[in-house]
Amino acid sequence: MIRVGTCSWADESFVKAWYPKGVTGSARLGYYAERFDVVEANSTYYRLPDEELVARWARMLPEGFVMHVKAFGLMTRHPVKLEALPEDLRGEVEVDDRGRVARPSREVRGEVFRRFLEALRPLGETGRLGGILMQLPPYVVPKPASYEYLEWAGEQLDGHVTLVELRHKAWLENPSEVLSFLERHGMTYVTVDAPPAVIPLVVARTSGTAYVRFHGRNRETWFKRTGSTAERFDYLYSRAELEEWAETLRELDREAEVVYAMFNNNGRSGAAEAPRDLLGERTEVAQAPTNAMLLKQLLE
Template sequence: MNLYIGCSGWTYSGWKGTFYPSNIQNWQRLSYYSRFFNFIEVDSTFYYVPSRNIIHGWKNKTPHDFKFSFKFPQVITHVNKLEKVSKYLEYFFYVLEPILDKTLMLLIQLPSFMSAKVGLNSLRHFLLKLDKRYRYALEVRESSWFDFPIYDFLNQNNITLVWRVRPDLKTPTFVTTETIYLRFIGDRAIEERNFGINVRNKESELKEYVEHVKHSKEHHNIKDVIVTFNNNYAGLGPQLAGEFSRLMNESPQ
């Protein structure tokens, strides 16, 4: 089982003096980050799609076995709600092509207002347009998606159901593919300048999800486990990622 643990982004100024050295330059951050973690989730592609040159730079700044996941742009998932998005998909795949070999997963995050009744048919047609060279994960934010026919549909289409950990809505730990994608998300209550100052104790919840991963591995053919933390989950993403890695390594794999 391959274990990929990291954070949702790496450009935070609030990491200076807590995770990053105080004198680090912006262009050095990703290389420094990749010394400690083997994976990064790129959330920024939700807001804007970078150039291919930037993508090339990210690839070259990281070790050969370092992996990325990328979130689909909001113009696809939230603005157009998965419909009439062919031109946006074409550009997104074009930009990511240089880093294809380092891409673990592409993340489809649906808006919180999209129920299964409203969104399933759009999702069904959307999946037909996707580049088959990538693997995909679906994060839903409305409870009507938590139903066995939905899980069967995802399984049949080889789409990983994201385990979303946030107080307002936790995803059932149901396995739909050979991959587990676990996202620890906060409520943005912590200001960036306070990252690392007051880190909340989340050990009991982390242990709970370590057990979920172990249980799933015993009952399913799990090949990859992807775990990502944003800073607002507990106050400092790298610290929690490191703690989860430690707990996983303490447990029989």
């Protein structure tokens, strides 16, 4: 089973270049779910999810649909703005000179994990919750403290599918160590397609789930400090590139229980970059859903 989707459904590129006019607000998730059967929720990275909102998502999604959820930044050792924390926890932490919470106690982190999972209950109870994406920041490198934190985080997520994405290339210079660790602890390794100079491509599986995230291969924009993920991941995969990946995904599917291919290239491409068969009648396309639809066609 190979399931293809995107790492958002409400990104600006979707709104401006994919959804038809008239499909607005909450109707967008329903429109998306008519065309794909899996998605990542990424708003949860910036703020703890609201249970009422999650319940609305669960009611809108059809049976069999899977929603993976990106872990809140504090859960993956990213600094977060103080106001992103619930009010009753703000007095329990210290902030740096930029007003960010970077080193909370384990007790606070543990409470954040608990509240995060509690808010996701409506998805879990309806069978629509997939994995929790733990995307480590690029400054977390392979050392004993990092492995210890991953083990602790896995314990907090016990009973849930833990998807681990590594962002520093040192993890994959000798991948056998981290892959063995993830397999021993029942965690799912996330294969990353990104500019090779940023992180090497290591296709692997450490659980019954194979998971691939497509960030695009635009090295020139990767390190730009623009605050815009659309610019950082500005890349439209070619048909030839996706044909290669289709074969790789089929190989993973031979032994995996399920394979996920998730597109996180968040930009828009116009006539100069997008082939006519992808543009259709539009003057530009949203890269992620366009590539996801093309990959589905290639797999079929």
